[in-house]
Every structure is written in structure tokens, then in C-alpha cells.
Amino acid sequence: MLPDQAFIENELSRCNKCGYCMQSCPVYRAERREANVARGRNRLLRAVLEGERELSREMREPFFDCLLCGACTNDCFGKVRTKDLMVRAREAYAEDFGSPLLRRYLFHNLLPAPQRLTPLMRLASLGKRTGLARLAERMGLLRWLSPNLEVADALVPTMPKAFLRDRLAGMGFRAVPHAAGTLYRWEPDHATGLRVLYFIGCGTNYQLPRSGEAALRLLHLGGCQITVAPNNCCGLPPWSYGDTEAARLLARRNVELLSDLDCDAIVTECGSCSGFLKEYGEVLGEVSPDGPDGASSAAPLQSVARGPGGELSSRVRDFTEVLATLSLPRPVATGTPLTYHDPCHLGRSQGVREQPRKLLVDVGGYELREMAEADRCCGGAGSYNITHPELSRAILGRKLDNAGATGAQLIATACPACILQLGWGGRERGEGFTVRHVAELLAERQGLELGP
Amino acid sequence: MTTDLADNLRTFLPAGAVLEEPLQLALYAYDGTVYEGQPDLVTLPETTEQVMAIVRACNAAGVPIVPRGGGTSLSGGPVPVQGGVVVSFSRMDRVLELDYANQRAVVQPGVINQDLQNLVGQQGYFYAPDPASQSVCTLGGNVGENSGGPHCLKYGVTANHVLGVEMVLADGQVLRTGGKALDWPGYDLNGLIVGHEGTFGLVTEITCRLMPLPERVVTMLAIFGSLQAASQTVSDIIAAGIIPATLEMMDNPMIRAVEQALQAGYPLDAGAVLIIELDGMAAGLQDQVARVRSIGEANGVTEFRQACDEAERALLWKGRKGAFGAVVNIAPSKICTDISVPRTKLPETLAAVMDIGRRHGVPIANVFHAGDGNLHPLVLYDPRDPDIAAKVEAVDAEITQLALQQGGVLTGEHGIGCCKRKHMTRMFGPAELRAMRRVREAFDAKGRLNPGKVLPDDLTSDPPPWDEEGKKPRGNGPSAATVAVCERLAAAYTEGRKAVLRGQGTKSSPPPEGAEVVDLAALDRIVSFDHENLTVTVEAGLGFAALDAVLAERGQMLALRPRFRAQATIGGTLAAGESGPCRLLYGGPRDLVTGLQAVLADGTMVSFGSTCVKNVAGYALEKLLVGSRGTLAAIVEVTLRTLPRPQTMRTLALHLEAPSGAEDLLAALIASPLRPAAVELVHGMPIGATADAAWTLLVGLEGFAAEVQAMADHLARMARDHHLPPWQAVDGDYLGLWDRVTDLAPGPVLKASCPLSATAKLAHELSGLAEGLVLRAGPGLGLLHLALPPATDVAAFQHGAQMVAEHHGGTTSWLLPVPERSVTRLPDTTRDVVLRLKSALDPESVLPPPRF
Ligand SMILES: Cc1cc2nc3c(=O)[nH]c(=O)nc-3n(C[C@H](O)[C@H](O)[C@H](O)COP(=O)(O)OP(=O)(O)OC[C@H]3O[C@@H](n4cnc5c(N)ncnc54)[C@H](O)[C@@H]3O)c2cc1C
Ligand code: SF4
């Protein structure tokens, strides 16, 4: 039985198998088989929907090797939302064939409970291969956050000693008690009046706290008052696995916590989090995913503010969107060329392409060299690199070829998953790419000191 | 059985290249239509050798083979309607060679059209056929369907740009046709194969033409109150001798949909929006833009926009590009139908199309290539509506029928496939269908390749729709002279005698003893001249002079200027496949012929092609007959494209000691965006002032005065840059001079064909082979013509010439009449195919055997 049947039916009614989705589906471009492209995936889903075919284990590949990158929707005349269809397909698949227990435990018991997750991650970062850390690893936890099983080893020692939340006090944040838990607030030196509620994503907190720190320092430098709340995971990882129940639980928790807090914008430097937060209204079923009037909409996937989820979504901004509105000094040009990779959830989902580029040039003083297919998925997508290592490698290869062709050695991007994936790829190919978050690059160029 | 076959296939195919899982197979059941058919197996080969092995294995197992490119066909082309093994070319996607000096690309068939464009675009070149699906369709699929696109109005369709293929035939043999050089001895297999819809063989390599990007593109958008006014504007632009690079039209329902979705700034009550794009030399363009504008104004254009930069250009295209997406607001799904009518019938046809939609209660919106009469009514529907399938099918059938009533064809560019197979008997009679079936069998005797496509199982003809209405779209039926031809061939056939065809005798060899000489010179009528559609239909025996006189009254011309134009008949010239130097700009005979009627060797009349410039209904037998040298059938009537006469014609000459002096200049000229009508290196013929120079480089310029001047200026600069003396204008009779150059001298003429960049060198080397040789060499075409002095040993000469030509990647053959001692040899597989085609159409060998 498929969930959200009306949604599925409506989306599929617009797919007339034209095949346009072949042009930039990264998986198809690597595999060149119908099973790996939106047209094929959707044809199968239709077979299930119409009862022509039973949901079967063979559908695992077409339904699960999708990166949920959304490139196909971009190319599609009818804007068929294959990635959202695949989430429903995965949900049905998990329903029929189950999903690994440990993964369920992670999504249902750990992600919604940071008080349990954080110590586990800390153990992993310190104790490496002992007890709980090994369990965490077996749970796919580290793998979920790190690019590859083999490199998970290599990555553990480099896991940060201090997570982002640990750093707040040192940066100047002070604790503010609140009904829902402790808030942290950092008052600006010169106020612009902009009050920002900062959302700390899991990847940022546990894996790449420097990017988060950089973003926070830049916002502060720009004159924002910043508040950090004890938010949960945004819910994207379970959503991607079709565990919509866990995702909705996380989303509801976040909505409860954040809706009460007064602010001008909810901001994060994780492109995936900001993208998913912007879809809360829809995730929580407040707005018909077909658009306000049931008419199929060709607009980017953003919620209309109706329920509390949509309200929250309407206040979410990616960090680069906010920073681009602040005035920061323009440094002298570095002369270092760099190239920018659009994270799927930032570029395509949110349409945020100009801001990071403009910031790199104006606030970073970098020479920006556009790579071909800059917005094509790097193959990082959640834990794709773990579940589909070969495909992921092929997809990444094309990305790095394009980056390399610009002659730049520095790749900037704005999502932890992309940073890990690109960094891993660069190391694996033995090429001297450095991969950095836009925020880090800008903070450095603005003379801001960051922790290790 | 299929498990055995799968096991066998796995022994030589890469891991993962054989799919047999039912679920995987289901994903190769479809294309871009609603038709589906489950394959038994799917293979994903990577090399020609693997394809050969697949074909052999399938033969041994006796299963059908269905080639598949991107699966974007809109006619059911790659749908395995009878099961079998799908050969998907998606992994044969390597670009094998980009040879810019010779303006050729050699690619595997799975290369995506856009990927090739992107590659060559960086070097200043383009591949002209640009189907709207170019970002996902493959070149193999384009060859399969003879695809077109917006740019085809000016530059032609796939058939005009594919110069060679490697094809694995049904028996596992490999046929190579053409190559980097333009003309190869034998029938025009490229012309026949392009549009074969996967039924002649598996194409494993394609050689295609690259063209230098134009210097400048100007985009205009014109809004009209009525469709009529817009259509008239289209006709007037073309009648004025302006061939836009693209001419796209949207009708009112489409305008509304686009405006609602995209706010492109179109008035909601506009009757039509035209997007006109002109390209060419920067210097000449402004003049044409002004002309287009005043034509629009004369037709009451309500608004005219012109793009000055890339951003503005994108804005003008925004509505057109978004059109397919915009109609989603009307209904979620659509089928894109495809018909082609004479351009002048556009308004009437569109009105009737909308009527059909209204009658069935199905919305239709139109966006189409207006310049060539190719329509794609988008039939919009919601697949969740339970009765919709039958309705949509009925609408499609009626639209197709309508096209025939309007003198049009079943399909302009999407192909017949399985979708329109059932309509074939409405467009073609049993004789044509039988001929097509025999031609198909010449490639695939057992019918194993893509069965269930193109030809219906039952070839009995349905009454054509115009008969039901009591009108005849084509002339008044065969003339007495044509009937006589039928009778004489029929007689020869039943009496077991030989026959030879004869026009004015300029190309004839003496007939064999006792042969029936069928004289076609009496077929000299002009059947119809549709000056607005720019087509003329004439009988084969008509002379060029007589036709010219009639065309001139409308300021038009036939851009075919073969040898001995003053005496030759049009039919004879087409049968011989001859053209002159102006082929460089205007194309050769098969590019100018849109349709023809012929009498087969048994005396039956057949008719192929049409008066539409875009037509992919059935196999392109008209292309096969053009250049078949009277060995397959008697061409009795042809429809040709005409063109407005150029405003200015001018010849420039440069005298040279040796061709080597001009080699660099020629390379630069060919790579430039200049589009001269003719470029020839002439040897052994006095021309202009310095008549004693050994070599003369002649350039013929034709077009608007401003354009011609711009080209002349550009040429002058080029000569200076290459330290050559200035060009001399050759005054006097432009056509007379070029006729003299074309004619060369009486006596046998050997033709050499080679890659472009080798032309000058080859000319030089060949000129040394005999004393008193008169030759011309066209470096833009890679074609050389050598008139042998009397008493030359033709066999010895050809032998030497062939060696030299082969050394440069070329070949030789004779113009008609072929000397007794010709030593032209076709490669074995090509010869086999040529002979099979010969016996397909002339099984009793009534007509002479093919000689080259
Ligand atoms: C939205 C849309 C827009 C389109 N716009 C245009 C347009 O503007 N102009 C136009 O002409 N068409 C258009 N088409 C139709 C289609 O894209 C073309 O017919 C295209 O050439 C098909 O290419 P393909 O690679 O998808 O081939 P397929 O659909 O896979 O195959 C097409 C045919 O070629 C045969 N074939 C494919 N590869 C080989 C091979 N290697 N050897 C032998 N046979 C082979 C197949 O058997 C089949 O008969 C459009 C289609 C869509 C969906
Ligand atoms: S998903 Fe969109 S692009 Fe892909 S086949 Fe369907 S309609 Fe075409």
C-alpha cells in the first residue's frame, strides 16, 4: 500500500515518459540504464500504484539509488517531483520489507534525543574503537556522517574535539534559561536590529563545527543578535530513507521548540537543513504538495505559510541569504582562484545560487571560476556514498573532473555532506583539492579566528 | 530459450550488460509515447564487435532485435512490440574523432546530440540538426528517425548532415557507407538509411558534418493579431529570399498558457507569436533584419521585439522554451503529434486541428516550426480520465488524416514507428509499400530487425482521404507520355527484354543490342508550380532552360546547375545524381528533391516523398532513386524546392601558380562563417584576364547585395592576410562563367571525392597524371572533377587516380556515361547491398546493371 496516494497519482499524471530527466540525473549519466533515471523509477511506481505490479525486493535499486537531488525535476516540463515520490516509495518499501533495526533505533531513539546522541558521538570522537563507539559505527552512525566505511577509520581521529555546541560559551554566547531548555544568546557589538535564531544541524555540530562557528562569527560581525536553541535533527536523514514517521516526529519537535521563539529569521549554514526546514509545511502535510490550489505548480518546492510548520518554513533562511544582506568590509583580492559547488538542497531546492557566489567574491575577495555542471549532485547525498560506493565514486569523479578543469585547487560549497564527500574524493584521487565551507573561507578573509 | 540466449550473451558482454529480470525488462518497454511492448532481454553493448556478436546470437536463436537510443521517440520506434532483444546504445557514447579541418565528427551512436554540440561549440562549430529533445536523444536515434529541429529550416535535417555510418546488418555483416568524403560510388545509401527507424541494421558509428558557427545571431519576436497575418509573414519572409535560422510560431491557446505560467509579456488576445532568428555574417544581417521588420509591418504586426544581447535573447526565447511546461497548467499530460503540410496550408490546417480538438472536447495548443510547415499540435489530457485514451487516439488519427487532405504527410520528423503504421496505407499505394518492403528485405531478409514498425502487415491500400472528398491533391494524374513509359517498361518486363532509359542523351551509353530504349524526353510538362510553397513539380524530360523561364516569372530559380545544363533534362540529372559547384551553398540533387514519381521496371507507377519539405513517412526511396543512374526505375516526375533568385551574384578570381599557394587561404575560408555559393580551383581552363595562369581559384557569391559585399570584403582581408594578390572581379555573365567551369570538357569525367582539407593537394597531384587534363576541385565539398583528354587510357588513368585519392582518404568514380573500362570497385558489403537493392526493385534485371 502506497502512502500519500493522491500526491503520487497527481505527480505521476504529469510524467509522459519524455525522458528529459536523463540529461542531468547523475546516476543515469553514470549508469546509462533506465532503472537509474526518474522516468524508469516513476514508471515502476506507477505500476505499483495501478496494481500492475507488486512492490518487490527488485525495486530496491530503482527506488533507493536515487540521490534525491532534484535535478530531474528541474529538467522536467511537468516538474514531476521524483525525489518526493521516491521518499514515498521508500516508505512503502520499508513498510513491506522492513528496515534495519539499528537504523530505526538511530532515527527513532537517538536523533530525537540529543542527550543520548551527543555522548555517543563524543565517545566516538575520543575513544575511537571502544564499546559504544563501535556500536555507533555499526549503527551506521559514523557512516551516516562520514563519507565511506574505509575512510570512516581515517575520519574518526579527525573528528573534532569540541562540537559546535561546546564552543558557544567560549565564543561569547551566554545561557538564557527557557521552558524548553537552555538557550544561548550572543548580543552584537553594533546592533543592526536583526535577530537570528540559529539552527545547528547534526553534521555541523558533530563533524564540521568550524563551519558553524564561522557562520556564527560572521553573523555576529554583521551585527546580528543570535540565539541558539536545543533543536533536534531537521529530519532529513530519516525522510531520505522513507522513514517519514521519524522525520515528522523530529519536524514537530522542532516546530514546537522554535515556533515560540521570537526572531526575524531561522538560519543555518547547512544547505540541507535549511532546505528541509523550508519544506516543513509540506512534510507535516499542512499544505497540499501540489501547490496552494491543487494545481500542479512549477514553482520551487517551498511551503506556503498555513500551519505552524509552514509558518516556521517561511522564516527559514540559508546563512548565505542572510549574510548577503549584511554589510561587511570588502577585503583585498586574494588572487586565489576557487570554484563553487552548489549543494542540491541549497541551489536547486532553495534557488540560492547567486548569494554564495557573490559573497565569495565580495566578502571573500576570491576569484570565482565557474565549473561546468556546478549544480550537479556530488554523490554525497546523505549516506549515498556508503550505500552505493561505486556509483557514488563515478558521480564524484565527474564532479571533480569538472572542478579540476577550472584550474582552481580550492572548492567552496555550503553543506557538510558535500564537504565530506568532495574532500574524500579529492583525497582518494590524490589530487590537491581543498574543500571548504563558504562560511569558513569568508571568516578567514574577514580576520575572524576560529577554533580547531 | 531466452535463458540460453542470455547465457550466451553474457559470455561476451561486459558484466551487467545483459538484463533479464522482468522488472528491468519492463523499463525497456516504452519510449516517449503511450505504446509499450515487453522485451525478452535487454543488452547494453559498448563496441561494434559486441553488437555483431549480439546479432549473430539472436539470429541463431531466431529472435527479433530492437535497437534503442535514448528512447525518446514519439512514434513508438524503440518499443519492442513483438518482444525480442533490445540493444540499447546508451553505453556506446564515445566521441571517436573530432576532425575540425575536415568539418567532420565521428561518433558512436549513443552520443547525446547536446553533448556533441557542447564539445564542438567550444571550437566554434555546430552540428545543425537540433531536435527539441537534443539534450537527451542520441545521434543513433536521430539517424533512426531522420530528426529535425528548429534550425533545419535553414540547414536541413539529419539526412543532410550524416555522411557515413557503420551498420551491423541483420546477418551480422558490417556495412560501411560514406565517410569523411562527401560522395562515394554506389547508390546513396546514407540517404536511404537515415530514417530507417531501426529496421535496416544496427548503427554503430556515425560520421557527421560540422559547420562553423555563424558570426552573429539576431533574435526577433513578432506578435500578431491573427494566425493568418503571422503565417503570411512567414511566407513573405521566405519568398523574399530570407531563410531564417529558425522560425517558430505559437498560437493563441499556447500564448495564453505561456503567459499564465511565465509572464513572458504576450498579450492574451494575440493570435500568434513568431520567433524569428537570423544568423550569418554580421555585416549583412542588419539589412535582412530591416527587411523582416518591414514584412512584419506590412502584415500588421502589433509588436516587434529584437534582442541585442544574450540576456535579451534568452528573454525572447523564454516563452517558447517554456511552452511544453506551460501547458501542464491546462492538463497534466500531453501527446505531441507531428504532421507536415505545405507551408501555405498552415492557417487552414491549424483551424481544422482546433476544430478536431473542440469536437472531441480535448484541448490543443500549438507551437511549431512554421518555416517548413511542420506542425506539432499538443493534445492535452489527464491520464486519470478513464475515457481519455480512446479520445486522444481518435484526435491523433484525425489530425493525421487532415494532413493528408491538405496535401501533407503522415509525419514530418517523428517517424512512423508503430504509432502511424496503420495510416501508411492511406498515404501510399500497394506498389509503393511493396517497393518499401522489398528495400527493407534487401537489408534484413528475415524481418528480424525492429519488426512491427513502419510498414503495415497488410499492404492493401485504403482509399486516400482526398478520394473520399473527391479531390486530387496532385496534378491531373499521369500524362499520356508517362502512361507510355509504363507500357513500354511493362512490355519489356513481360517479354523478358532489356530496357534503357534516355533523356536528352547527354549521359547515355549506347544501348545494348535489342534493348527497348525508353525515351523520357517527351515528358516535358511543368505539372505544378507552387511559388508560395517554393516547390515545383515537373516531368522528368523537362529541360533546365524551360523550367528556368517559368520560375523566373516569379523571381525564383532551381539551385541545381549540373554539367551541360543547357541540354540536360532534369530527370536525367537527378538520375545521375549530378550537381554543380553551387552544391556548396544549396545542396545536391537529393537535398533539393522532396518527392518523385517513378515507373518501376515492371511498369508500375510509384510515388515517394511529397511537396512538403519535412517528411519522414516511410523509407526515403526518393533518395535511393536520385543518383541510381537509371538502374532501378524510370523517374518520370519530380518535386523540387525552388528558391528566390539572389539579388546579387558575383565571381571573384585569384590566379595561382599551384594550388599549394592557396591552401592556407582555403583552410581559413572553409573554417570561416562565410557562406559562398561556390568555391572551385580550376585547372586547364582559361578564365578572366590572366588566362595563362595554370590554376584559378574561383569564388561565387550569391545573396543580398549587402551580404555579398560583406563576404567580398572579408575575402579581400583574407587574401591580404595570406600574402596573396588581390581578388579580381570576373565581370560578365555569372551563370555563363560557372556553367563553363561546370561543363569542363566533353568526354569522360572522373570524379574524386576526398576529405575537405585534402582537396587542393589531391587536385595538384591528379593534375600531373595526364597532359591536357581539365579539372575543377571544390575544397568546400571535397569533390574534384577531371575531364580526360581524348585518347586517354581511362582504366590506367583511373587506376592511378584511385591510388592517389585513396592515399588522401578519398575515392573515385565516373560521371555518366561510365566508360567501358571503368575500374571502380565497391567494397564487398556495399556491393552486396547495392545488388540486393537492385534486385529488390528490378528483380528481372530489365534495366541496366549499376555501374560507377
Ligand atoms: C519532448 C520531446 C521533444 C522532441 N522534439 C523533437 C524535435 O524537435 N524533432 C524531432 O525530430 N524529434 C523530436 N523528438 C522525438 C525524438 O527525440 C527523436 O525522434 C530522436 O531522434 C529519438 O532519439 P533517441 O535517441 O531517443 O532514439 P530512440 O527513441 O531510442 O529510437 C528512435 C529510433 O531509432 C532506432 N535506433 C536508435 N538507435 C539506433 C541505432 N544505433 N541503430 C539503429 N537504429 C537505432 C530505434 O529503433 C527507433 O526506431 C522529441 C521527443 C520528445 C520526447
Ligand atoms: S519525470 Fe519528467 S522529465 Fe522524466 S520522463 Fe517524466 S515527464 Fe519526462
Ligand code: SF4
Ligand atoms: S532526484 Fe536526482 S538522482 Fe534521483 S532521479 Fe532525479 S536526478 Fe536522478
